[in-house]
Amino acid sequence: MAITLGPNQYGKAETRVVRVYRDGGQHEIRDLNVSTLLRGDFADAHIRGDQARVLPTDSQKNTCFAFAKQKGIGQIEDYALDLARHFVNDIEPVTAARVEVEEYRWERVSVAGQPHPHTFTRAGDEVRTTAVTVSHGRSPGQSTWVVSGLRGLVLLKSTGSEFAGFLKDRYTTLAETHDRILATSLNAGWRYDPGGPHPAPWDEAYAQIRQVLVERFAEVHSLALQQTLFEMGQAVLQARDDVAEIRLSAPNRHHFLADLAPFGLDNPGEVFHAADRPYGLIQCAVQRDDAPDPGLAWDSAAAFT
Numbered sequence: 001m002a003i004t005l006g007p008n009q010y011g012k013a014e015t016r017v018v019r020v021y022r023d024g025g026q027h028e029i030r031d032l033n034v035s036t037l038l039r040g041d042f043a044d045a046h047i048r049g050d051q052a053r054v055l056p057t058d059s060q061k062n063t064c065f066a067f068a069k070q071k072g073i074g075q076i077e078d079y080a081l082d083l084a085r086h087f088v089n090d091i092e093p094v095t096a097a098r099v100e101v102e103e104y105r106w107e108r109v110s111v112a113g114q115p116h117p118h119t120f121t122r123a124g125d126e127v128r129t130t131a132v133t134v135s136h137g138r139s140p141g142q143s144t145w146v147v148s149g150l151r152g153l154v155l156l157k158s159t160g161s162e163f164a165g166f167l168k169d170r171y172t173t174l175a176e177t178h179d180r181i182l183a184t185s186l187n188a189g190w191r192y193d194p195g196g197p198h199p200a201p202w203d204e205a206y207a208q209i210r211q212v213l214v215e216r217f218a219e220v221h222s223l224a225l226q227q228t229l230f231e232m233g234q235a236v237l238q239a240r241d242d243v244a245e246i247r248l249s250a251p252n253r254h255h256f257l258a259d260l261a262p263f264g265l266d267n268p269g270e271v272f273h274a275a276d277r278p279y280g281l282i283q284c285a286v287q288r289d290d291a292p293d294p295g296l297a298w299d300s301a302a303a304f305t
Helices: 043-047 057-070 076-090 202-219 225-239
Strands: 010-021 028-040 094-111 114-135 143-157 182-192 243-252 255-257 272-274 280-287
Touching (some): 010 057, 057 076, 076 143
Antiparallel strands (some): 255 272
């Protein structure tokens, strides 16, 4: 029996890059969390401990900082594409590179009704994301995949949701309901069609898709969170020809009606206990039937194990 080295990769995870633009009297701030991942012929490093073909992860970190200065941080998709192409084109052993970027949003503070030039407050837990993969591939040229998205978009509707007619067994205690709170903290990622039109500015595409997701969550009378997620994903594909697939992950943030009967109080759907765990986790992918093969689009470091 022979023992061989299987797939392998390495990189620098979660480099915190904060870029301050000091042009003029009013500063601007961009706050990123950047992870890089390289693939290629690194067998000697694993088998013999020979690092001759290994670009240190510290160098990858430094590259993130240098690009933030030299090229600036415009749209995070472009920043990630620049980094991934650099690693593939300029570092000889690298055959594929993946760059994942999270962006944290800051809002300018107002003082006495006037925007302060250099003070900001963090704008909640919602995070914008992108994951770019560039590979030499087997054919001439490069293959490129861009998956953009968001994480932690908290949504709640106080009615317009029900859950009934579900399968029951001898362990089922959940009562059917035709009027409940539906709440979630949505994670979503959408894969752009690499052969389709380049999206209008990435920022505009992101803003439109986020708005479509929010509007569809609000408009759908939900018979189940599964149905709501499909409707949201379908609406995105209908709105954007350049999106081949969208994946959605939604924990069901349960709200249970508080029992006020022991206190002689009626509770017609007004007071709830919000439970953070355990929670239902609903996930789905919505895609075009002619969508191109996803290739390396979803191959994140987290998916390796």
